[in-house]
Amino acid sequence: MELFVNQVLAGIATGAIYACMALAVVMIYQAIDHLNFAQGEMAMFSTFIAWQLIQWGVPYWIAFVLTLAISFAGGIIIERLLFKPLAHAPILTHVAGFIALFAIINSVAGLTWDFTIKQFPSPFGSRPFLGSQLISTHQAGMIGVTLVLLLMLYGFFRFTRIGLAMRAAASLPESARLVGINVGWMIALGWGMASAIGAIAGMLIAPVVFLEPNMMGGILLYGFASAVLGGLSSPFGAVIGGFLVGIFENLVGTYIPGVGNELKLPIALALIVTVLVVKPNGLFGRTVVQRV
Amino acid sequence: MSTIQETVAPAAAARVTIRRSVSTIAQIVVLLLLLATPLFVKNFVIFQLTMWLVYAIAIMALNLLTGGSGQFSLGQSAFYALGAYTSAILMEHADVNYVLTLPASALVCFVAGVLFGLPALRLSGVYLALATFALATAMPQLLKLGVFESWTGGVQGLVVTKPDAPFHLPISQDMWLYYFTLLVTLLIYAASVNLLNSRTGRAMMAIRDNEIAASALGVNLPLYKTLAFGISAAFTGIAGALGAIVVQFVAPDGYTIQLAIAIFLGMVVGGVGWLPGSLAGSAFIVFVPNVAENISKGLSGAVFGALLIVVIFVVPHGARQVALYGEALAKKFLKNN
Amino acid sequence: MSSLLEIEDLRAYYGQVQALHGLQFSLEDGSVTTLLGANGAGKTTTLRAICNMIRSTGNIRFDGKPLAGRSTEDIVKLGIAHVPQGRGTFTRMTVEENLQLGAMTRRDSRGIADDVERMYDHFPKLRERSDQQAGTLSGGEQQMLAVARALMLRPRLMLLDEPSFGLAPLVVRDLFAILARINRDDKVTILVVEQNAQLALAIAGQAYVIETGRIVMAGEASAVADNEDIRKSYLGY
Amino acid sequence: MNFRSTVSGLSAALAAVVIASGSAQAQKQYDTGATDTGIKIGNIMPYSGPASAYGVIGKIEAAYFAMINEQGGINGRKIEFISYDDGYSPPKAVEQARKLVESDEVLLVFSPLGTPSNSAIQKYMNAKKVPQLFVATGATKFGEAKTFPWTMGWQPPYQSEGKIYAKYLLANKPDAKVAIMYQNDDFGKDLLKGFHDGLGEKGSIIVAEDSYEVAEPSIDSHIVKLKASGADTFVSITTPKFAAQAIKKVAELGWKPTYFQSNVGASVGSVMKPAGFENGQDVMSASYAKDGADPQWDNDEGMKKFYAFLAKYAPDANRTDASVVYGYGEAQTVAQVLKQAGDTLTRENIMKQAANLKDFVPDTLLPGVKINTSPTDFYPIEQLQMIRFKGEKWEPFGPIISGEVRD
Secondary structure, eight states: OHHHHHHHHHHHHHHHHHHHHHHHHHHHHHHHSSOOTTHHHHHHHHHHHHHHHHHTTOOHHHHHHHHHHHHHHHHHHHIIIIISTTTTSOHHHHHHHHHHHHHHHHHHHHHHHOSSOBOOOOTTOOSEETTEEEEEHHHHHHHHHHHHHHHHHHHHHHHOHHHHHHHHHHHOHHHHHHTTOOHHHHHHHHHHHHHHHHHHHHHHHHHHHOBOTTTTHHHHHHHHHHHHHHOTTOHHHHHHHHHHHHHHHHHHHHHSTTTTTTTHHHHHHHHHHHHHHHSTTOSSOOOOOOOO | OOOOOOOOOOOOHHHHHHHHHHHHHHHHHHHHHHHHGGGGSOHHHHHHHHHHHHHHHHHHHHHHHHHHHOOOOSOHHHHHHHHHHHHHHHHHHHOOOHHHHHHHHHHHHHHHHHHHHHHHTTOOHHHHHHHHHHHHHHHHHHHHOGGGHHHHOGGGOEEOOOOOOGGGOSSOHHHHHHHHHHHHHHHHHHHHHHHHHSHHHHHHHHHHHOHHHHHHTTOOHHHHHHHHHHHHHHHHHHHHHHHHHHHTEEOGGGGSHHHHHHHHHHHHHHOTTOTTHHHHHHHHHHHHHHHHHHHOSTTHHHHHHHHHHHHHHHOTTTHHHHHHHHHHHHHHHHHHO | OOEEEEEEEEEEEETTEEEEEEEEEEEETTOEEEEEOOTTSSHHHHHHHHTTOSEEEEEEEETTEEOTTOOHHHHHHTTEEEEOTTTTOOTTSBHHHHHHHHTTTOOOHHHHHHHHHHHHHHOHHHHHTTTSBGGGSOHHHHHHHHHHHHHTTOOSEEEEEOTTTTOOHHHHHHHHHHHHHHHHHHOOEEEEEESOHHHHHHHOSEEEEEETTEEEEEEEHHHHHHOHHHIIIIIOO | OOOOOOOOOOOHHHHHHHHHOHHHHHHOEEOTTBOSSEEEEEEEEOSSSTTGGGHHHHHHHHHHHHHHHHTTOBTTBEEEEEEEEOTTOHHHHHHHHHIIIIISOOSEEEOOBOHHHHHHHHHHHHHHTOOEESOBSOOGGGGOTTTOTTBOOOSOOHHHHHHHHHHHHHHHOTTOOEEEEEESSHHHHHHHHHHHHHHGGGGGGEEEEEEEOTTOSOOHHHHHHHHHTTOSEEEEEOOHHHHHHHHHHHHHTTOOOEEEEOGGGOOIIIIIHHHOGGGGTTOEEEESBOOTTOGGGTTOHHHHHHHHHHHHHOTTSOTTOHHHHHHHHHHHHHHHHHHHHTTEEOHHHHHHHHTTOOSBOOTTBOTTOOBOOBTTBOOSOOEEEEEEEETTEEEEEEEEEEOOSOO
16 A cells, blocks of 8 residues: 555656646647647757756756746747748648757757756755655645646636637637737747747756756657647646656556556556547547537 | 648649650659669668668558548557568568568558557547557567567567578579569559559548548448558558568667658658659658768757758658659650650 | 728639639728629639738728738738638637637727627627537527627628528528628628628628629629529529 | 768878888788778767767767877778767668678778667678677677677676676675666666576575666656565666666665666766765676776876877767767777787788787776687676775775676
């Protein structure tokens, strides 16, 4: 029983990583209506920028804010330079563009900062949280930040006009144009926000997994899986999805005898696919009711 | 991501003959080049060309799935691996002749494809992308699994014996494998073309264009979508088997998500849904990395990415777009003469 | 009365195919005008060309200002509301959110809130369903929503593309009554494209008939309605 | 960055010497890839792809040969080092190996990286009788002189390392309860096997084993599970990132086991420092090379040469990266082989000389560790010394241990 509780707690701690990334995934999905395979690398790059600033002696929080601003601008620039010209290309061509972006960012980061792992500071420290050695103060802080971010996103999309306009631009670009929304800039803004949220995710994840150019490889898949499990249209669902994946994966690894440990990722993914077959919009995704 | 619509200007009836003759000439030229090139190059170039054909088959198989039925897969490496291992295990543990391992691989992969296609029926777009992505990630872990280690060689992989040319033909192993692979490629190409022109193919394409309308017309959606997955997997499996024989080695690390991504990129660069484009796409994934590393070792990934961006900026519809320009030029030329 | 919209020599293209061959017409401020024609005659294309949603050449002036070179969203900001074919409803959003979106170009939050109330008065069904996803509305309700959303812009010109399509006759009658009232009370100029010529002619002042991208007849709606050929082709008696 | 160092023309003076010494000329023997003026060496590295972290080995080797060339080459011959990228993909490795052998016509392929890539090309290299020298992996199978006489390893085989930990444990803590975490690949399984073999019939002291995948973002749950097994000894068969995560997590959990960390994950700069020095106290490992980040070697003759080399030829390289030290040591070893081969630059003689290294000591090896090979011993480095982490550095303790694969 103690092992079970421990694994659930460890799962929540790991799940916080996934939840963070899933939030960034949902953000970009809201903006461009599909997934960005280079998102993990963008987050990694942002984290390196923060790390570099800190190395240069910039205090953590100033570096944090600067990184957010740089990432936001970077996201917009990438959209304007790379994806706006492809606006009329087929969607699969966009996916190829994401892959190209992935390769470029990874390679440039590797050359600039090499591949040895770097320590990234945590603003929350890493002492036991409330006496539990399984969740550190950093991980608790990470969960806290994720939840705050979630509330802010919810408010943004739900209650602000620009949030509403972004949702409209993503779901029906042509209609959005007909109510006077500049769809192109909404998409760029979405990229900027997704990139900034990715940066937060990266800066929160790096103290746990250590910073290096390949740090996001595995995490992005988990982020996608969490977002899809929770529902791509629902930031709330994505966060819950992250924790569920973290916990479930640990339990599979611990309790399925024989292959459980070696196959915990495939089993977790198989479960997600099963969920999708039953609930194609994810656990918390809004079902689209359509009358013809 | 499920609807792929590439608009090709509908050719007027009068132009069709010219168009046909242009494409026939092009096909003959390509075929002659394919037949003759090995006679003039070094063995290692023949080996490269063989790998090029192998990946072209895999890309063709993905084209059949995506271009033919509108489904999307980032998990082709899984079927490629399955085919490779089936062939390797049969050859090394059961002494089966390498030629016979190809249909065996095809069969195994067909079954796997159908089994995977069933749950995939309910998924589309990003969901299908994730499911196939998951498959690609899971496959190397399955291959490493301790339970199968006596068969798969576990993390160490399996070494495969390279076949000699039959009938004491006086050609090198490499050249023989090249022509053997070429034959298989042509057979699969012909089969794919026929499939797309058949009732089945038309049903699949109807699904691609509009699922609801297709089902209203009486197309059995589940059957054809599953079938599309099965056939695509079978062809990919053959490519994997050939790859294993040519490389003489299979290991879990050879079939990671990187391979699935490469196959996908090959399809996009070649032009989605255009079978001959598979050759161009395959050339891109086999040769462009070499170009990239020649430009810069430290930044080879970045150079590759940049080249890829150049390609999709210039021809967002891939090699097919180039072919259409070429055809238009050829037509002009023919008319003026 | 002055012209609100003037169109000269409008040509439009879908890829290589030319869909409009030099249209010429104008709309008087405060009028209701209908554009009639068979399927594929170029009616929808004309509306899309006005909003610069397809490639076109020629002169289009709105309130004296040329529209050439303006993006769709800029044209909308000038006060042209376009209710597209298929209504363009944001099905994943609530009814209320759809109305808010209609007022995207406006800055007066007070006025917007008032207008939302006014729309609920116009269309009481929408008030009942204000928190529902728009996709759950019936076809007629969605059409009402589309018109209401367009009105939230406080447009000077409203373009309607086949508003009666797929609706029950009774619903269509309601809808056209409301359109007439909007034109009268709110002084909104209306250009309506219709297959249902009878209804359209009943509320319109002016009518144009378009065939394969060319205007073949123009005049007072009543005169057009009396024309023998038109009666045979479009009105069916 | 061009890795092909150009073959410079034969200097007039050198030509004169060669012509003058008629007897030497008579003994000259060349295979493809060697001439009076140069030697072509091929190499395969994962510059791109998942293992790109190791690409730096190739860069350092290229820099090393640039230095050799600047100092006049080896026996007057300039080294042309041709390095290709295989992206850690076995099929690509085969393609590149064939390109090196058949198109670039190199004399030997040196330091190709990774077990999968080397497994893929081993049969080809041996069939072609081209040396596959000093492969950059510790897999035990690359030292089988009888079956594959053209393939030789360099670093201590992972199995030897595993055996050394086992023997240490049996001698010092025979009643330990051992928990093992290993990377689920050739490296992890090889080292694990060595550990099992070393324990022999005392295998029952292992109470838990858990593998992890490199794709896993965090290994916390494995540690939690292993701790729950009640073990008092922890063997971490991990690469740097996971090694650091494990050291940190074990400390955070308040678990204080006797801790063994595999050598590949024991770098001061890229593991112990990020993990936190306070968390890594008393962790043990086994080592054969000096650590580039360890200040205790600042006045060491060998390391001074190494640092001077870095400063001049690879100023961008990160000296705390164990791969940098590794590349230097390997390159120095192959240079020694070529030196020994003299003017008989045949592939056969290269293998003969590679199998005839006697007490050779590259600058970067721990004091006392020597390279020895023989026609039946294709494992150049087989000696390791136990090390323990104290303060901010590794302290060697105990004797130099030989961990021959077969005993």
